[in-house]
Amino acid sequence: MRNFPEACARLLLGQAKGTPLIALDLGCAVGRSAFELARRCSEVVGIDYSRSFIQSANQLKKSGRLTFPLCDEGKSTTPSCAKVDPRIKRNKVHFQVGDALHLPQGLGTFDLVLAANLIDRLPNPTFFASKVIPGLVKPNGLLLFTSPYTWSKEYTPQSKWWRDSFATLQKLLQPHFRLRHRQNLPFLLREHRRKFQYTFADATLWQRL
Numbered sequence: 001m002r003n004f005p006e007a008c009a010r011l012l013l014g015q016a017k018g019t020p021l022i023a024l025d026l027g028c029a030v031g032r033s034a035f036e037l038a039r040r041c042s043e044v045v046g047i048d049y050s051r052s053f054i055q056s057a058n059q060l061k062k063s064g065r066l067t068f069p070l071c072d073e074g075k076s077t078t079p080s081c082a083k084v085d086p087r088i089k090r091n092k093v094h095f096q097v098g099d100a101l102h103l104p105q106g107l108g109t110f111d112l113v114l115a116a117n118l119i120d121r122l123p124n125p126t127f128f129a130s131k132v133i134p135g136l137v138k139p140n141g142l143l144l145f146t147s148p149y150t151w152s153k154e155y156t157p158q159s160k161w162w163r164d165s166f167a168t169l170q171k172l173l174q175p176h177f178r179l180r181h182r183q184n185l186p187f188l189l190r191e192h193r194r195k196f197q198y199t200f201a202d203a204t205l206w207q208r209l
């Protein structure tokens with residue numbers, strides 16, 4: 001199946017018009033979507049809460065490759081290497097550690113914003129969707145939200161879980177955005193060589209009013 005972070009970037013770029021485009025990837029992890037966005041954007045900012053993910057993303061930016069142990073089973077691993085497509089201009093991507101709920105002042109506004117599989121990891125998803133997101137997207141800019149809506153007490157207090165998550169997202173975003181597109185976007189998480197988890201994220205693409 002298609003690589004999920006790549007599919008997110010392609011979905012967003014496929015609907016984007018004009019140049020130059022400046023993009024923000026919130027919850028960018030080790031940067032796969034951010035690098036993919038740089039195929040067409042003049043600048044991409046990737047922000048993640050995890051210092052070690054941002055270190056890995058910066059390693060990929062610097063050398064275009066990152067070695068890592070791929071779990072076979074138990075403690076057995078195979079040395080593996082992730083590589084960024086050499087046609088991507090990696091210096092267009094800037095990674096920083098940050099909290100999506102407390103973003104640095106002066107971050108600016110963006111033509112494209114990606115928040116892939118982030119909301120169900122946040123302690124306050126309603127604040128994020130209703131207060132943070134509208135201030136980040138330029139008029140007519142595009143926002144791609146994806147989530148399997150896997151609410152968990154590990155990340156979000158139960159009082160803050162959404163019930164009908166798509167309806168809640170729509171209610172929160174509708175004052176600022178028009179829904180342009182909605183589809184299932186599957187992803188596969190590998191635990192070890194014989195165990196994978198197959199999930200469908202709800203991908204919704206919004207245009208800023």
Ligand SMILES: C[S@@+](CC[C@H](N)C(=O)[O-])C[C@H]1O[C@@H](n2cnc3c(N)ncnc32)[C@H](O)[C@@H]1O
Pocket residue numbers: 004005026027028029030047048049050053098099100101115116117118121122
């Ligand atoms: C499920 S992963 C999704 C990664 C990537 N966007 C993707 O779709 O493959 C969630 C990511 O959000 C990051 N994250 C969690 N809470 C965050 C926060 N408050 N601010 C920024 N990033 C956060 C995690 O470190 C992790 O990289």
